[in-house]
Amino acid sequence: MSTAVVWFRADLRLGDNPAWAAATTAHQVVVPMFVLDPRPLAAAGPRRRDLLLAHLGALDADLKTRGGRLLVRSGNPVRVIPEVMAATGAAVVHFNHDVTPYAMRRDRTVAVTVPTVVHDGRTIHPIGSITTASGQPYRVFTPFSRAWGARAWDPWPEAGAASITAEAGEEIPGISGATMRPGETGAAERLERFLTVVDGYDTGRDRPDRDVTSRLSADLRFGTISPRQVAAAVGDGTAGRRAFVRQLAWREFYAQLLAAFPESVTRALRPEYRAVxxxxxxxxxxxxxxxxxxxxxxxxxxxxxxxxxxxxxxx
Incomplete structure (x- = not known):
C-alpha cells in the first residue's frame, strides 16, 4: 500500500492545496504532519505563535471530520521528516514551495535526505513562471503585473480518496488567546465580510478610519485560504475589486523577487540604496x-x- 507524508507549513488548509490534492490522489494512505520548528518559532511574537497554534488546532479538527489527525512533531524538520517517513513506511513527502531563504535552504536539505515532490500552493501563479522575454525575473512591478494578469490559472486541484492516518503525535500546545477565528472556516468568514465592502476598496483602502480592507493578511500568511480562492471570489467587476486583486499581484511580485534574490532579506537590491x-x-x-x-x-x-x-x- 502506497503511503505519503504531506508536510504542512504555511498552507494550513485542505481546499485548493496542491500538495494535499496530489498526495491524496496518488497514494492510498497519507500522513498529514506539521513540524514545530524551533528556529522560526523563536523569531515569532506571541500573537503569531498563538495564531499558528490555533490554526493547527483547526486543521486537526478538519482532518478529524475525514477520519484522520494532524501529526504534530517538534524539532528540526531535516531530522523529524525522515524519522516519520521511516516509522510510517512513507515513500515520499509532498509539500508546497516556500520562498524565504531559510525555508529554501531547509527544503533543499530535506530533499537530499528523502524523496520529495514540491508543489506550488503559496501563489496564484507558480514562483518563477512570470519572467521577462529573456527569462529573467521582473524587477519592476508594472510589466510584471501585466504578465501576471495575462497568464491563465493552473487547473484547480481536487483531493483524492486516500485514507488519512489518525496518529496525532504531540499535543498542540495551549494558547493564551488567538484574536480571530482560526482555520479555513475563519478565513472564509473574513472573506465573506470583505466581499460586502470590497467595491469601495479603491477609494477607501488608504483610510484607517474606514473598515474596507480585507483583514486576510494573516490568513494568506498561514495559508488558511489561498490567494486564488480570494481572487476568484473577488473577481474584477468593479474598480474596487480590480484594485484589490492588484494587491495580490504585488504580493506575488515580492515573492518572486525574494525567491530570485534571497540576499534582499538583508540588503537592498539596488546598489545605490545600500549606503543609506x-x-x-x-x-x-x-x-x-x-x-x-x-x-x-x-x-x-x-x-x-x-x-x-x-x-x-x-x-
Whole structure:
C-alpha cells in the first residue's frame, strides 16, 4: 500500500492545496504532519505563535471530520521528516514551495535526505513562471503585473480518496488567546465580510478610519485560504475589486523577487540604496514597538498590533 507524508507549513488548509490534492490522489494512505520548528518559532511574537497554534488546532479538527489527525512533531524538520517517513513506511513527502531563504535552504536539505515532490500552493501563479522575454525575473512591478494578469490559472486541484492516518503525535500546545477565528472556516468568514465592502476598496483602502480592507493578511500568511480562492471570489467587476486583486499581484511580485534574490532579506537590491545610513536607537525602537512615540496615529496602530495581531496597512 502506497503511503505519503504531506508536510504542512504555511498552507494550513485542505481546499485548493496542491500538495494535499496530489498526495491524496496518488497514494492510498497519507500522513498529514506539521513540524514545530524551533528556529522560526523563536523569531515569532506571541500573537503569531498563538495564531499558528490555533490554526493547527483547526486543521486537526478538519482532518478529524475525514477520519484522520494532524501529526504534530517538534524539532528540526531535516531530522523529524525522515524519522516519520521511516516509522510510517512513507515513500515520499509532498509539500508546497516556500520562498524565504531559510525555508529554501531547509527544503533543499530535506530533499537530499528523502524523496520529495514540491508543489506550488503559496501563489496564484507558480514562483518563477512570470519572467521577462529573456527569462529573467521582473524587477519592476508594472510589466510584471501585466504578465501576471495575462497568464491563465493552473487547473484547480481536487483531493483524492486516500485514507488519512489518525496518529496525532504531540499535543498542540495551549494558547493564551488567538484574536480571530482560526482555520479555513475563519478565513472564509473574513472573506465573506470583505466581499460586502470590497467595491469601495479603491477609494477607501488608504483610510484607517474606514473598515474596507480585507483583514486576510494573516490568513494568506498561514495559508488558511489561498490567494486564488480570494481572487476568484473577488473577481474584477468593479474598480474596487480590480484594485484589490492588484494587491495580490504585488504580493506575488515580492515573492518572486525574494525567491530570485534571497540576499534582499538583508540588503537592498539596488546598489545605490545600500549606503543609506541607519540610525541605531534602541530606546526609540522600543518606544515605537510599545506605541509610545507621541504620534497618536502611529501609537494607536502599534497598540492595536500588540493587542490584536493586526493593524491597518497605512498605519
Amino acid at each position: 545610513p541607519w540610525r541605531h536607537d534602541p530606546a526609540g525602537l522600543e518606544a515605537w514597538q510599545q506605541g509610545r512615540t507621541g504620534y497618536p496615529l502611529v501609537d494607536a496602530g502599534m497598540r492595536q498590533l500588540v493587542a490584536e495581531g493586526w493593524m491597518h496597512n497605512r498605519v
